[in-house]
Amino acid sequence: MPSIIFSAMARVFFWLMLVVSVLILLRGHNQPGGGFVGGLVGAMAIGVLALADGVARARARLRAHPITLIGIGVLLAIASGLPGLFGDQGFLQHQWLVFDNGFKLGTTMIFDLGVYLVVLGGMLALIFRLYEEAP
Amino acid sequence: MALLPILYLSFAGIVIGYCLARLPGKWTYLSALVPAGLFLAFLSHLGTTASGQVITDAVNWVPSLGVELSLRLDGFAMLFALLITGIGALVTLYATAYFAESPPTQRARFVTLIMVFMTAMLGTVLSDNLIVMFVFWEATSLTSFLLIGFEATKTEARRAALQSLFVTGGGGLALFGAILLIGMQMGTFSLSEVTARASELTQSPHIGAIIALILLGAFTKSAQFPFHFWLPQAMAAPTPASAYLHSATMVKLGIYLLARFDSVFVDVPAFGITLVIFGTLTMAIAALNAIRATGYKSVLAQSTVASLGILVMLIGMGGPIASVAVTGFILSHALYKAALFFCAGTVIHATHIPELRKLGGLARFLPLTATAAILASLSMAGLPPFLGFTAKEYLFEAQLESSWNMFPVIVAVIVNGVMVAVAAAVSLRPFFRGKGKISRVHHGETAAMLAGPLLLGTLGIVLGALPDMTAQSIILPAAVALHGASIALTFSLWHGVTPMLLLSVTVVALGVALTWKWEAFHRKVNASLLVQHLDANRIYYRCLNGLLGLARRCTHTLQNGDQHRYTLIVCTTLLATAAYAMLRSGGVLTLSWSGGAVLPVPAIVLALGVVGAIVAARARSLVTALLGVGVFGYGSALLFLLNGAPDLALTQFAVETLVLVVLMAILVRLPTAAPPTRSTRERRVDVVVSAAFALLAFIGLASMTAQPFDTRLSDFYGATSYLQAFGQNVVNVIIVDYRALDTLGEIAVVGFATLAVWAMLRRRSTAKGN
Numbered sequence: 001m002p003s004i005i006f007s008a009m010a011r012v013f014f015w016l017m018l019v020v021s022v023l024i025l026l027r028g029h030n031q032p033g034g035g036f037v038g039g040l041v042g043a044m045a046i047g048v049l050a051l052a053d054g055v056a057r058a059r060a061r062l063r064a065h066p067i068t069l070i071g072i073g074v075l076l077a078i079a080s081g082l083p084g085l086f087g088d089q090g091f092l093q094h095q096w097l098v099f100d101n102g103f104k105l106g107t108t109m110i111f112d113l114g115v116y117l118v119v120l121g122g123m124l125a126l127i128f129r130l131y132e133e134a135p
Numbered sequence: 136m137a138l139l140p141i142l143y144l145s146f147a148g149i150v151i152g153y154c155l156a157r158l159p160g161k162w163t164y165l166s167a168l169v170p171a172g173l174f175l176a177f178l179s180h181l182g183t184t185a186s187g188q189v190i191t192d193a194v195n196w197v198p199s200l201g202v203e204l205s206l207r208l209d210g211f212a213m214l215f216a217l218l219i220t221g222i223g224a225l226v227t228l229y230a231t232a233y234f235a236e237s238p239p240t241q242r243a244r245f246v247t248l249i250m251v252f253m254t255a256m257l258g259t260v261l262s263d264n265l266i267v268m269f270v271f272w273e274a275t276s277l278t279s280f281l282l283i284g285f286e287a288t289k290t291e292a293r294r295a296a297l298q299s300l301f302v303t304g305g306g307g308l309a310l311f312g313a314i315l316l317i318g319m320q321m322g323t324f325s326l327s328e329v330t331a332r333a334s335e336l337t338q339s340p341h342i343g344a345i346i347a348l349i350l351l352g353a354f355t356k357s358a359q360f361p362f363h364f365w366l367p368q369a370m371a372a373p374t375p376a377s378a379y380l381h382s383a384t385m386v387k388l389g390i391y392l393l394a395r396f397d398s399v400f401v402d403v404p405a406f407g408i409t410l411v412i413f414g415t416l417t418m419a420i421a422a423l424n425a426i427r428a429t430g431y432k433s434v435l436a437q438s439t440v441a442s443l444g445i446l447v448m449l450i451g452m453g454g455p456i457a458s459v460a461v462t463g464f465i466l467s468h469a470l471y472k473a474a475l476f477f478c479a480g481t482v483i484h485a486t487h488i489p490e491l492r493k494l495g496g497l498a499r500f501l502p503l504t505a506t507a508a509i510l511a512s513l514s515m516a517g518l519p520p521f522l523g524f525t526a527k528e529y530l531f532e533a534q535l536e537s538s539w540n541m542f543p544v545i546v547a548v549i550v551n552g553v554m555v556a557v558a559a560a561v562s563l564r565p566f567f568r569g570k571g572k573i574s575r576v577h578h579g580e581t582a583a584m585l586a587g588p589l590l591l592g593t594l595g596i597v598l599g600a601l602p603d604m605t606a607q608s609i610i611l612p613a614a615v616a617l618h619g620a621s622i623a624l625t626f627s628l629w630h631g632v633t634p635m636l637l638l639s640v641t642v643v644a645l646g647v648a649l650t651w652k653w654e655a656f657h658r659k660v661n662a663s664l665l666v667q668h669l670d671a672n673r674i675y676y677r678c679l680n681g682l683l684g685l686a687r688r689c690t691h692t693l694q695n696g697d698q699h700r701y702t703l704i705v706c707t708t709l710l711a712t713a714a715y716a717m718l719r720s721g722g723v724l725t726l727s728w729s730g731g732a733v734l735p736v737p738a739i740v741l742a743l744g745v746v747g748a749i750v751a752a753r754a755r756s757l758v759t760a761l762l763g764v765g766v767f768g769y770g771s772a773l774l775f776l777l778n779g780a781p782d783l784a785l786t787q788f789a790v791e792t793l794v795l796v797v798l799m800a801i802l803v804r805l806p807t808a809a810p811p812t813r814s815t816r817e818r819r820v821d822v823v824v825s826a827a828f829a830l831l832a833f834i835g836l837a838s839m840t841a842q843p844f845d846t847r848l849s850d851f852y853g854a855t856s857y858l859q860a861f862g863q864n865v866v867n868v869i870i871v872d873y874r875a876l877d878t879l880g881e882i883a884v885v886g887f888a889t890l891a892v893w894a895m896l897r898r899r900s901t902a903k904g905n
Contacts, residue, residue, distance in 0.1 A: 024785075030863040032781040034870060040789035047796050067893065070886040077879050092875040096861055104861050108871045111878075115871070118882040122889035123793060129896040130800035 003052070010052030014061075017045035025116050035112035039119025046120075047127045055132045066128060069121030077114030080107045136176045138192035138206040138261060145173055145254040149247060156231060156246035157239045163231040164583055166246050170223035170253060177208075177216045184213040185608045187615060196267065207263035207327060210612025214462055215260040215384075215391060217609070218469045222383045223253045225587035229477055230375040232583035233484060245285060249379065252278040256384055260391060265314045265324040272310065275385050276303040276356075282376040283369050292371040298675065302365045306355025310392070313348035316341045326395065330619075333399040346406055349396055350413075357389025357443045360417040364671035366440050367424070370432040374480030377432060378587075382439045382472040387465060390446045394461060397450050398619050410451025411539065415546050418444030422553040426653075426660050431479045431491045431561065435472065438515075438557045441550050442468050448547070449530065452537040455622040458614035459606075460529035466609060467514060467522040467595065474511035474591035475561055478504050481584050482565055485576040491560065495569020500576045503585050505566035510592030512558035514599065516646060517551065517639060520628050522599035524639070527551065531635040548642055555646020556653060563650075602626040699813070699821070706828045713831055737777055744770030755808050765795055782866040 021042035028034030050058035064072075084093030084107075096106040136144075148169035155166035180190060193205035208216065227249055234242040255278060258271030277300075284296030318324050320339045321332060329336060336342065353359070358366035369381050380386070393410065400406040418441040425437035442464070449461045481504045482497060483489050498505040514521035534544045598605040606626040615622055630636065649656065660666060667673075693704065747766030754760040772787035813821070852865045852873070862868035870878050 028864060028867045029861070029871070032785050032864060032866075034782070034864070034867040036870070037782075037786050037789050040786070040793055044789070044792060044796065047793070051796070067890060070889065074879075074883055074886050077882060081875065081879070092879065094860070094872050094875070098861075106861060108860075108862070108868075111871045111875060112867075115878065115882055118886050122885050123797075125889050125893045126797060126896075127800065129893055130797060 007052045010048045013048050014045050017041055017048065021045060021116075025112060028112055029106075029108060035115030036119055038112075039116040040123065042116065042120045043123035043127065046124055050127060050131050055128050059128060062124065066121040066125035069117045070125070071121075073114045073117030073119075073121060075114070076117065077111050080110035080114065083107055136179070138190060138208055139194060139204075141173060141176050142206065142254070142257060142261065144176070145169075145250075145257055148173070149250040149254060152227070152250040153243050153247040156243040159239070163235075163239075163242065164228060166231060167224050167228035169250065170220045170227055173253075173257075174217065174220035174224055177213065177220055180208060181213065181217075181608060184208060184210045185612050187612060187621075189616075191263070193263075200266075201324060202266045203264050203325075204267055205263045205325065206261040208261060210609075210614070210616035211391075211394065211462065212260050212616075214466060214609055214613040215387070216257060218466070219253055219256045219260070219384050222379060222469065222473050222591075223249065225473070225477075225590065226375050226379040228583050229378070229480070229587045230373075232581050233373065233375055233480060235581075245282075245373065245375075248278055248282050248285070249376070252282070252380060252385070256388075259388060263326050265317065265326055265329075268326070269307070269311055269314055272352075272356075272388065273304070273307050275380075275388065276300065276307055279303065279369070279380050279385055282380060283372040285373050285376065286371070289371065295365075295368040295371040299365045299369050301679075302355050302362050306352045306362070309348045309355075310352025313345050313352065316345045316348070320345075330395075330399055334402065336399060337402050342403065346400060346403065346409075349392065350409060353389035353392045354413065354447075355389070356392070357386050357447065358417075358440050359389070359413050359444065359447055360420055361671060363417055363421060363440050364675055367428070367433050367436040368672060370430070370436050374432065374476060374483060377436070378473045378476030378480065381436065382476055383469040386439065386443060387446075387469070390443065390450070390461070390465065393447060393450045394458075394617050397453065398617065401453065407451040407453050411448050411543060412451075414444045414446070414448030414451060415543050416444070417441070417447065418550045419546050422550045423660060423666065425553055425557050426656050427666070429491060430489050431483065431494070431565065432476070432489065434491060434557055434561060435475055435479060438554055439468075439472060441554065442472070445530065445547065445550065448543060449533055452533050452539065452543075454533065454536060455614070455618050455620075455624075456529060456536050457533040458618040459610060459622060459624060460526065460533045461617065462610045462613035463522075463526040463529055463606075466598075466605075467526040470591045470595050470598075471511040471514040471523060474507055474588040474595070475515070477584070477588035477591070478508040478511070479561070481580055481588070484584075485578045485580075486573055487577060488573075491564060493572065494565035495572035496567070497573060497576075498566040499570075500573070501566070501580050504580050504588060505562075507585070507588035507592040508562040508566060510595060511588065512562035514592070514595035515558040516555040517642065520596065520600045522595045522605070525599060525602055525605075525626070525628070527639060527642070528630070528635045531638045532633075535634055544638070548638055548645065551642040552645030552649055555643055556649035559646065559650040560653060600628075602628055699817070703820070703824060706824050710824070710827055710831060713835075737774060740770050740773045740777070744774075755811075757802050757805060758807060761795065761798055761802065765791055768794070782864070 021038045021040075021044075024033035024041060025035055025038030026033075028038065046058050046062055049061055080094070081092035083095045085091055092111075094107045094111070096104055098104050152166045152169050155169070156163050158165065183190060187210070190208040191206065193203055196202050196204040227246060230245055230249065231242060234245055252275060255271045255274035259268055259275060262268040262271060280296050280300040283299055284292050286292045314324065316339075317329060317336065320336060320341060321329055323329065336345070339345065355362045358364075366381055366386060370377055372381065397406070421437050421441035421444060425434055425441065428434045428437050446461055446464060446468075449457045449464070481501060482494060485501060486494065486497070488494055514523035517523040517527040530547065531544070534547060603626045606624070611622060611624070694701070744767045747763045747768075747770060749763075751760045751763030751767065754763060768787065768791035772784045772791065775781075775787060776784035849865075852869060856865045856868045857863055860868045860872045862872070
């Protein structure tokens with residue numbers, strides 16, 4: 001049965017958890033976190049929506065199909081390893097851009113984003129499927 | 136053009152061919168320009184290889200493994216390269232017409248596969264490095280699988296595709312084993328170096344295994360006994376693919392390999408003897424099967440198997456004449472067999488009838504195809520002045536010159552007699568005999584569908600009528616490359632009355648007699664129970680079904696759907712392994728009992744976790760049990776946090792929460808209280824196993840902490856993490872950088888496992904919906 005309170009709270013939680021999941025993903029390289037945990041929290045964020053408003057609404061919010069996310073994730077992880085191949089280094093040898101102000105940007109970010117998407121897509125594929133079947 | 140650019144061009148041709156084949160109307164014929172261009176590129180080198188020179192080209196591919204993309208074009212490789220690209224061009228042209236009425240995507244898919252196959256074939260025959268050759272070799276098996284299963288909606292096509300993949304792919308693995316053994320022995324993967332140092336290889340202790348594995352690889356690929364059954368089944372492929380892969384080129388790769396290794400194993404008599412025995416057996420069986428076969432394409436396929444048997448036998452005979460016979464026969468067979476397959480394709484396309492005996496009188500509707508079929512079958516029957524005649528003369532000469540007794544000669548005469556009869560059956564029967572069987576055809580013949588068979592059929596007579604030119608430019612250079620020394624032979628059509636000519640006359644007479652009594656033979660052989668019982672295809676399926684049955688029984692025993700049993704199997708296996716290891720090591724354990732002072736906070740968390748576990752084990756209600764498991768999980772996450780592993784703790788919290796969310800979705804559909812399903816005896820076993828498992832975990836932990844902690848690895852990560860990988864969180868740096876390849880594998884596994892579960896859940900939900 002739909003509950004207005006749960007539904008309203010879910011929207012708040014959704015945004016909260018989604019932002020937290022992205023933060024966890026981004027801070028992962030230097031502080032506890034990373035793509036795997038980030039993906040789990042992200043899946044929870046959309047999972048809460050599915051619990052409160054139904055799977056159809058959650059699917060609409062996600063836009064992409066969960067299985068597509070898995071595919072994109074694996075492809076991103078593979079793609080992040082390709083730059084290393086140029087310049088006589090190995091596959092998945094990560095490359096870095098170091099800016100003058102000390103800010104660094106590396107292909108590890110793309111790799112971690114891949115992990116994030118695979119975990120997010122995988123968990124949501126199961127959650128959606130199971131909740132759709134529920135009476 | 137050098138060799139590497141030609142190969143790169145062939146790779147590029149895959150994309151170009153795809154684009155061209157999608158063009159509308161007659162523009163799609165342009166896709167044949169890709170292989171035709173490659174053909175001309177090889178033809179420009181013909182003078183060089185004809186003078187006995189070898190063209191090489193190389194680029195480093197995997198230097199760390201000693202794998203070099205080194206290409207080598209000698210006379211023998213040239214023969215194959217010309218056949219691959221020349222027939223490739225005609226096949227592409229033919230296929231665009233054959234699929235003219237199919238959707239452009241389907242046509243483009245077929246042409247693309249043909250181009251991929253052509254590139255793989257070129258790579259195989261050009262590579263001098265055995266590893267590179269193997270990679271291309273396997274690529275030909277894969278494209279063959281895709282082409283046989285091209286009409287994937289047909290069960291028969293799928294089954295034949297899988298069968299060919301099992302046989303040729305399995306043989307490919309055997310070949311890989313042989314290559315690795317050679318590499319270990321010689322320290323190089325270069326084929327020319329191995330050939331040069333052949334005596335070193337033949338003294339290897341592994342020589343028996345190497346030869347056996349190479350024979351397995353070659354026999355599976357070239358459909359030799361006892362693997363001769365897959366090739367006739369492969370006729371499920373569209374006819375252009377059959378013409379290209381399963382008669383002219385791919386099935387000759389086994390021959391190619393054997394011919395290349397023949398000069399290496401020249402000092403091992405067993406190699407040649409095995410080849411002669413299996414080649415003779417194969418051609419005898421295939422000749423018998425050719426009489427049994429009823430389909431147009433399957434008669435041709437059986438005669439292909441017989442020809443491959445002849446080639447294997449010839450390689451086993453050895454000697455300069457045999458080399459000439461091998462190369463001459465490869466050329467003439469490729470020309471006439473591809474042409475006959477083209478004709479078969481046109482006939483089946485026009486009538487939609489694959490059965491040979493239902494066809495008749497088609498010369499009225501397809502006059503030029505009939506002409507081409509006659510030209511090709513005259514070459515196949517080995518009549519002068521066709522190329523097939525010259526090839527057969529050398530076949531008999533090689534046999535008579537060898538040290539073998541008359542048995543192979545007798546078999547060869549009979550088999551060639553059957554070939555004459557087959558040639559008559561596939562050209563006379565559908566086109567000239569049985570007038571009135573067919574009253575109308577669905578398609579006429581078009582220029583693109585005629586170019587291939589007519590050109591190849593004419594080539595058979597032109598090359599045969601100019602024996603000296605053919606021999607000097609193609610056949611002799613190839614034979615010299617195989618034999619390793621120059622061969623002095625004069626070529627002419629008329630040798631006078633020789634034993635070979637007499638044998639040829641016998642063959643033709645036998646063939647005419649067989650044609651006369653074809654129906655009677657066909658009925659008699661088919662009625663024979665012995666032949667039916669020894670049908671290799673049937674034996675193959677009996678073995679395959681037996682294997683699948685065994686797998687099903689294993690699955691039923693191990694995975695009967697009872698979670699209790701899974702856990703029991705896993706736990707007892709672990710316990711047994713650990714017990715075995717302890718017994719082997721003498722049972723001496725150093726345990727550390729001095730854990731230090733009891734800390735209050737971890738103790739409380741631990742106690743909470745234990746309570747959760749007991750609740751989970753005792754609770755009747757599934758929801759309560761789930762909450763108990765959750766408490767235990769959060770407790771362990773807290774312990775991780777207290778012990779300075781925030782990453783692990785964070786992940787554990789997230790996983791626990793998600794497990795609750797997912798399991799809830801399942802639980803809401805189950806009754807809240809599970810009825811007791813376990814008997815008292817089963818529960819007792821559970822208690823014993825879980826107590827033993829807990830004890831094992833305890834002993835394991837205690838003995839591990841008794842060892843001094845080796846900090847070298849964590850020191851290394853701690854020291855280098857920020858400097859080399861720019862990350863302060865060592866755990867994350869390990870995951871995304873140091874061990875990134877592991878992570879890539881893991882996320883791929885997670886992805887595919889989820890995909891499988893998702894698909895299974897979907898099937899259940901749709902079944903419910905119905």
